[in-house]
Amino acid sequence: MDFEIRKIRSSQGRKKLTREREAYSLLMQQGVSSREACEIVGINRRTGMRWRNGSAPTKMRPGLPAHRVRASRVDSLSRYLTQDERLYIADAVREKTTVRKIAANLKRSPSTISREIRRNQHPANGQYRPYAAQARAEARLPRPKPAKIAQNAELRDYIQDRLGRRWSPEQIVHLLRRDFPDRPEMHVVHETIYQALYVQARGEIRRDLARALRTGRARRKPHRQSNKRQPRFSTPMVMISERPAEAADRAVPGHWEGDCIVGPSHRSAIGTLVERSTRYVMLVHLSDGHRAEHFHVALANTVKSLPPQLKRSLTWDQGNEMARHHVFSTAADMPVYFCEPGSPWQRGSNENTNGLLRQYFPKGTDLSAHTREELDIVAAELNSRPRKTLGWETPAERLSKLLAPASL
Numbered sequence: 181m182d183f184e185i186r187k188i189r190s191s192q193g194r195k196k197l198t199r200e201r202e203a204y205s206l207l208m209q210q211g212v213s214s215r216e217a218c219e220i221v222g223i224n225r226r227t228g229m230r231w232r233n234g235s236a237p238t239k240m241r242p243g244l245p246a247h248r249v250r251a252s253r254v255d256s257l258s259r260y261l262t263q264d265e266r267l268y269i270a271d272a273v274r275e276k277t278t279v280r281k282i283a284a285n286l287k288r289s290p291s292t293i294s295r296e297i298r299r300n301q302h303p304a305n306g307q308y309r310p311y312a313a314q315a316r317a318e319a320r321l322p323r324p325k326p327a328k329i330a331q332n333a334e335l336r337d338y339i340q341d342r343l344g345r346r347w348s349p350e351q352i353v354h355l356l357r358r359d360f361p362d363r364p365e366m367h368v369v370h371e372t373i374y375q376a377l378y379v380q381a382r383g384e385i386r387r388d389l390a391r392a393l394r395t396g397r398a399r400r401k402p403h404r405q406s407n408k409r410q411p412r413f414s415t416p417m418v419m420i421s422e423r424p425a426e427a428a429d430r431a432v433p434g435h436w437e438g439d440c441i442v443g444p445s446h447r448s449a450i451g452t453l454v455e456r457s458t459r460y461v462m463l464v465h466l467s468d469g470h471r472a473e474h475f476h477v478a479l480a481n482t483v484k485s486l487p488p489q490l491k492r493s494l495t496w497d498q499g500n501e502m503a504r505h506h507v508f509s510t511a512a513d514m515p516v517y518f519c520e521p522g523s524p525w526q527r528g529s530n531e532n533t534n535g536l537l538r539q540y541f542p543k544g545t546d547l548s549a550h551t552r553e554e555l556d557i558v559a560a561e562l563n564s565r566p567r568k569t570l571g572w573e574t575p576a577e578r579l580s581k582l583l584a585p586a587s588l
Contacts, residue, residue, distance in 0.1 A: 182439060186283070191343070197223065197227070198546055200223055201231055203220075203221050204217050204218070204221050204228060204231055207220060207221070208232065209299060214228050214229065214232055215228075216277065233401050235408045238309055242561035253520065260317065261288075261292070261296060261317070263310070263311075263314050263481075265286055265288075266296070266310035266311075266313050266314055267287070267310045268282075269286075269293065269296065269297065269308065269310065270308050270309070270310040272285075273297065273308045279293050279294050280570065292566075293389045295409070296313070297359045299313075299316075300312065300316060300317075312412070322407065327374065327375075327376065327396055328368060328372060329363075329368065329373070329376045329385065330376075332365060332366070334366070335356075335365070335366050335368070336385065338352075338366070339352055339368075339373060339376075339385065340385055340386065340389060342355070342475075343373075343377075343385070343389040343392050343393075344389060344392060345392075346392050346394075348370075348393070348394065349370035349373035349374055349393075350371075352373060353367075353368060353369060353370045353373070353445070356368065371523050373385070377389065377390045378390070388394075403405050403540060412498045412518075413502075413503050413505070414503075415504075415505065415506040417498070417505070417518040418515065418516065418517050418518065419517065419519075419520070420495060420517045420518060420519050420520065422517065423435075423493055423495065424492070424493065426492075427456060427492070427493055427495075430456050430457045431457070431582070432440075432457065432492065433455060433456075433457040433458060433489070433490060433492075433579065433582045434457075434489055434490040434492035434493070435455070435456045435457070435489060435492050435493045435494075435495070435496075436453050436454065436455050436456065436483075436495070437451065437453070437454050437456060437495045437496075437527040437528075437530035438453050438454075438495065438496045438527075439451075439452050439495055439496070439497060439499070439527060439530050439531070439534060440452065440470055440499065440501060441534050441537055441538070441541060441545040441547070442470070442547070443544075443545060443546050443548070444544055444545075444546070447546075447548075448466075448469075448470075448546050448547040448548035449466050449469075449470035449501075449547055450463055450464065450465070450466065450537075450541065450547050450550070450555065451463065451464025451466060451470070451475070451478065451482070451501075452464070452533060452534055452537060453463075453482065453483070453494075453530075453531060454530045454533045455490070455575075455579070456529055457578070457582065458570070458575045458578040458579040458582065459529060459567055459569065459570065459575045459578075460563055460575040460576065460578075460579045461533055461559050461562045461563055461575065461581070462482055462483070462559060463482075463537075463555040463556070463558065463559045464476065464478050464479055464482045464555075465482075465550075465551070465552040465570060466478050466548075467548075467552075470501045471500075471501070472500060472501055472502070472504050473504065474504035475501040475502070475504075476502075476504040476505070476507050476508040476511070477510075479508055479513045480508050480511040483512050483514060484512065487583075488513075490583075491513060491514040492511065492513065492514075492515075493515050493516075493517055494515070494516045494517070494519055495517045495518070495519065495525070496516060496517075496519070496527075496529055497518070497519050497527065498518055498519065502516070502518075502535065505518075506522040524558075532563070536562060537558070540558045541558075562575070563575045563576040563579075564576055
């Protein structure tokens with residue numbers, strides 16, 4: 181490179197980067213990744229991506245064509261089939277060697293060989309031609325690929341017309357296959373349409389048509405990965421994977437599952453506790469609401485009457501009401517474990533019990549109207565109801581049996 185790499189990487193106003201772009205293109209042709217090429221040349225990664233993928237014209241700048249990297253021979257890359265391997269495949273196919281034997285001799289996966297023969301055999305006579313297969317493989321390598329919708333005006337008009345009628349991309353894809361069964365150039369998958377809508381640098385489909393989607397979004401909504409989630413509470417949570425193994429088989433009583441059922445607009449709530457072995461139910465009266473500063477007090481007052489052998493653990497979801505779980509755990513001498521996000525089945529007994537409680541507290545009703553005495557009556561009714569999972573015993577009877585040996 182015959183220019184000095186810029187020491188200051190911040191924005192320096194409008195400046196033509198002709199030599200930088202030439203250097204970036206040269207590095208890309210040499211096989212350097214876009215990220216590394218941007219760091220070497222001294223440009224922002226967004227600029228490199230715009231050079232590589234192209235951009236649509238705006239009021240501030242003209243459009244840029246996409247940078248095309250010319251494919252080179254790939255004989256040295258073990259990831260791809262080489263010319264010699266394709267010659268061997270052609271000879272083996274003529275000798276009617278099985279695909280699995282060809283794969284074993286080349287130390288390749290059978291699916292790789294099967295896919296290679298299927299993609300590159302002649303459509304008329306079924307012959308496999310190794311030199312033509314090699315040429316097609318090299319032609320498929322350059323990135324980014326020319327967009328199918330941008331190349332086919334008939335396909336683009338068909339898609340835009342249906343999007344304008346508020347069809348979903350999946351509906352359009354299925355109708356394309358029905359209306360053009362013998363024209364593969366008119367077949368796409370729904371992700372291709374979404375890409376054409378959201379990646380506007382390609383200039384395939386009008387941006388305003390994204391508003392016709394049912395979500396109404398003009399860009400994708402990112403989904404955070406579970407391993408990149410922000411900590412839920414200031415005090416670290418102990419996850420359910422660290423809960424004692426005895427809680428899983430329900431043989432030992434004293435392991436509880438908890439949750440809240442809430443009223444309209446989350447303005448009222450009732451806390452629910454279910455013992456895993458016996459399905460015994462306790463209800464938490466939340467006279468001061470279910471905010472974290474009040475919830476842990478009400479929860480501790482509810483479990484304080486339990487004997488020590490029934491306070492082995494409590495499993496909860498990651499609701500805001502348990503933000504002070506460490507205070508509750510200390511006050512009640514009861515460890516708290518948390519379920520994984522979006523995993524209600526990890527508290528299955530509690531979820532089932534919440535469904536039973538809706539017989540008494542229908543959705544949409546104000547739960548703050550119920551007194552402590554009314555909640556005790558409902559809990560007593562549930563605990564005296566025979567349960568199939570307990571062999572038609574009641575939770576109260578099963579709990580009494582389990583506690584009887586401990587009292588001797």
